[in-house]
Amino acid sequence: MNLQVTDLSKSFYRFPVFKSFSLQVESGEKIGLSGPNGSGKTTLLKMISGIMSVDSGEIKIGENNVSPDDTAARKNLYYLGHSVGLYPRLTGQENLAFISGLYGNPETNISAVLTKVGLDFNQNKLVKFYSQGMLQRLKLATVLILDPDILLLDEPLAGLDTEGIQLFESLFNEWKTGEKTMLIVSHDRHWLSSKTDRIIELN
Amino acid sequence: MSFFNYQNNLIHAAVAAALAVINIFIVLTLDPPNLAQGVFGNIFYIHVPVAWTAFLMYLCVMISGILFLTKKDKVWDHRGLAFAEVGTLFMFLVLTTGPIWAKPAWGIFWPWEPRLTTSLVLFLIFLGYFMLREFGGNPEQVSRYAAVIGILAFLDVPLIFLSVKFWLPEMQSHPQVGQYFDSANPLPTYLVIFSFVSLLVVSSLMVRLRTNILSMKEVR
Amino acid sequence: MLIHLILKDLKIEWRSKEIITSMFIFGLAITLIFPLAFQVAPVLIRTFAPGLLWVVILFTSVLGLNRLFSLERDENAMWSWTSAPVDRGTVYIAKVVSALIFVLMSELLFILPFFIFLNLPANFSFFQLALILFLGTGAIVSVGCLISGITLQAGLRDVLIPILLFPAASPVAIAATKCTGLLFDQKPMTDWNFWLLILGSFFVIFGLFGYLVFNRIVEE
Numbered sequence: 074m075n076l077q078v079t080d081l082s083k084s085f086y087r088f089p090v091f092k093s094f095s096l097q098v099e100s101g102e103k104i105g106l107s108g109p110n111g112s113g114k115t116t117l118l119k120m121i122s123g124i125m126s127v128d129s130g131e132i133k134i135g136e137n138n139v140s141p142d143d144t145a146a147r148k149n150l151y152y153l154g155h156s157v158g159l160y161p162r163l164t165g166q167e168n169l170a171f172i173s174g175l176y177g178n179p180e181t182n183i184s185a186v187l188t189k190v191g192l193d194f195n196q197n198k199l200v201k202f203y204s205q206g207m208l209q210r211l212k213l214a215t216v217l218i219l220d221p222d223i224l225l226l227d228e229p230l231a232g233l234d235t236e237g238i239q240l241f242e243s244l245f246n247e248w249k250t251g252e253k254t255m256l257i258v259s260h261d262r263h264w265l266s267s268k269t270d271r272i273i274e275l276n
Numbered sequence: 277m278s279f280f281n282y283q284n285n286l287i288h289a290a291v292a293a294a295l296a297v298i299n300i301f302i303v304l305t306l307d308p309p310n311l312a313q314g315v316f317g318n319i320f321y322i323h324v325p326v327a328w329t330a331f332l333m334y335l336c337v338m339i340s341g342i343l344f345l346t347k348k349d350k351v352w353d354h355r356g357l358a359f360a361e362v363g364t365l366f367m368f369l370v371l372t373t374g375p376i377w378a379k380p381a382w383g384i385f386w387p388w389e390p391r392l393t394t395s396l397v398l399f400l401i402f403l404g405y406f407m408l409r410e411f412g413g414n415p416e417q418v419s420r421y422a423a424v425i426g427i428l429a430f431l432d433v434p435l436i437f438l439s440v441k442f443w444l445p446e447m448q449s450h451p452q453v454g455q456y457f458d459s460a461n462p463l464p465t466y467l468v469i470f471s472f473v474s475l476l477v478v479s480s481l482m483v484r485l486r487t488n489i490l491s492m493k494e495v496r
Numbered sequence: 497m498l499i500h501l502i503l504k505d506l507k508i509e510w511r512s513k514e515i516i517t518s519m520f521i522f523g524l525a526i527t528l529i530f531p532l533a534f535q536v537a538p539v540l541i542r543t544f545a546p547g548l549l550w551v552v553i554l555f556t557s558v559l560g561l562n563r564l565f566s567l568e569r570d571e572n573a574m575w576s577w578t579s580a581p582v583d584r585g586t587v588y589i590a591k592v593v594s595a596l597i598f599v600l601m602s603e604l605l606f607i608l609p610f611f612i613f614l615n616l617p618a619n620f621s622f623f624q625l626a627l628i629l630f631l632g633t634g635a636i637v638s639v640g641c642l643i644s645g646i647t648l649q650a651g652l653r654d655v656l657i658p659i660l661l662f663p664a665a666s667p668v669a670i671a672a673t674k675c676t677g678l679l680f681d682q683k684p685m686t687d688w689n690f691w692l693l694i695l696g697s698f699f700v701i702f703g704l705f706g707y708l709v710f711n712r713i714v715e716e
Contacts, residue, residue: 084416085414085416086414086415087415087494119716122578122579123578123579123715124575124578124579124715124716125715125716126416126417126420126715126716128348128416129348141584141711141712141715142711144581144582144583145581147579147580147581147582148581150579151579152575152579154572154575156571156572156575157571157572157573158571158572158573158575158576159571159573159576160504160508160567160570160571160573160576161570161571161573162508162511162512162567162570163504163507163508167507168576171500171504171576172576172580174497174500175497175500175501175576175577175580175581175582176580176581177497177581200571345709345712397663397666398663400662400663401660401663401664403659404656404659404660404663405660407652407655407656407659408646408647408650408656408660411650411651411652411656412647412650412651412652412656413649413650413651417649417650417715417716418650420712420713420715421646421647421650421713423712424642424646424709424712424713425646425660427705427709428639428642428643428664428702428705429664431701431702431705432664432667435667435694435697435698435701436666436667438667438694439666439667439670439671439691439694440670442690443670443674
């Protein structure tokens with residue numbers, strides 16, 4: 074599924090972060106987003122995912138516009154942000170079941186997925202007791218459950234230990250084989266260039 | 277370029293000033309509609325048209341809010357804020373002239389009359405609106421929130437009015453304003469309408485000036 | 497999807513019981529303070545009782561709404577549904593239902609102490625009281641959830657909710673107090689069905705408005 078950003082503008086406290094920004098991402102393409110702090114990398118991903126509003130311009134996923142009134146565009150994407158984005162007072166299993174229900178997916182394979190990401194012993198622990206690495210694994214589990222066509226990854230290795238990084242690398246190879254479209258934000262330009270087809274520098 | 281550098285704005289300002297002077301002359305010199313109220317009765321020529329103007333301004337806040345949410349054009353956000361500011365200023369005048377008139381006329385400062393009470397509730401909602409504008413955070417987000425509050429406030433008006441009207445019948449026993457629009461003596465009616473028109477010219481000038489200032493601040 | 501959203505709130509509350517407990521205890525505290533502060537004879541307390549009941553419900557609703565929406569703010573949990581293919585109006589409806597359940601449950605808990613401490617006779621239909629509580633609470637939470645959604649990402653959130661909610665919900669305060677007072681006076685329902693209509697209208701109008709605009713206010 075392709076992604077098209079046309080003439081995007083966004084300001085914070087009247088300071089423009091994006092001014093007529095355009096981007097075309099073909100289906101299956103892997104794009105890296107790099108740039109200094111405050112350049113708008115996370116903002117761009119949040120606008121594409123529908124979390125953040127757009128001042129003007131258009132974002133299209135396939136044939137659908139990303140807009141508050143239209144849910145179709147959000148069906149096939151998932152934003153893996155560096156904030157938790159999950160309910161601290163629900164367990165890992167319950168969070169996955171909840172998100173799965175929102176996307177209209179069957180809940181039957183949640184335990185298997187949690188085992189795959191190494192959270193089988195912690196699935197009934199409240200998320201507020203998870204470590205940073207465990208949270209990241211839980212978010213990877215969400216991606217496996219939802220299996221979206223478009224992935225928005227914001228610092229995906231943050232908090233992961235060596236095993237976690239290996240897990241991510243193996244999942245990434247699966248996603249690459251599955252022709253998923255990806256936008257990846259990372260400060261590690263060297264790692265980014267090994268994972269993506271091209272890097273866009275935001276400033 | 278300054279707002280008053282444009283000829284049509286200068287004409288608007290001149291007409292507003294002239295009408296305001298005539299209005300003040302009327303209020304200060306002519307007989308009140310109820311002679312028994314003495315000079316305080318002349319507040320009728322201010323209080324009623326100011327109240328009409330205030331409600332009209334708040335209606336415009338609602339319309340601006342709807343247009344901002346649907347068209348996403350920043351100018352409607354600026355207009356909404358300008359209408360809210362002018363409307364709240366006029367509503368403050370309503371709430372101050374009300375008790376000044378009520379005490380000598382009916383013996384109490386606050387009659388809990390439906391229109392006055394509706395005015396007070398709207399005024400309080402808009403104080404909250406300005407707090408939201410000031411402390412709500414990112415201006416781009418706050419514009420949307422303010423639009424929704426502006427619509428909510430005016431949607432509430434008929435419910436507030438109806439509930440206060442039938443709330444305490446014994447509180448409604450003071451003479452109603454409607455008696456002054458007596459067809460046997462049309463002069464008070466004409467004067468109130470003239471006063472309302474002149475206030476419309478003045479308030480529209482204020483709104484246009486304020487919208488211009490807000491739009492200039494937006495440009496970077 | 498609506499069921500998922502409601503069950504999520506119910507599950508979190510079932511685990512902690514934080515919202516209902518805090519509303520119940522706060523309601524008890526206000527119920528204690530009012531008679532002590534007013535120091536009036538028991539027969540006068542009975543006159544004030546309907547109004548006092550709805551003041552308690554309004555204050556405790558603010559507390560409950562604040563906590564209910566704080567759940568979404570914790571760790572940006574709301575991203576789970578803002579980025580999901582969920583109609584945000586549905587999220588609003590789910591919040592109204594969850595808030596209604598929590599506030600009604602806290603009312604169920606403090607209604608008995610309320611009657612006992614104020615020595616109120618209970619010689620009326622409990623079904624009719626339940627109807628008034630349902631419609632009145634529904635009206636409060638319909639506008640309350642909208643305002644809580646607006647202030648979700650605003651600064652001074654704790655202060656803005658009551659500042660905006662109390663004037664906006666003034667028709668609810670009047671209508672609900674009227675219904676409850678007439679019920680306590682054992683008047684037939686035909687005497688207060690106008691006020692029930694006000695409550696029902698408020699619930700529907702602001703419920704519909706909230707459903708339509710919620711998608712515009714939850715984006716960052």
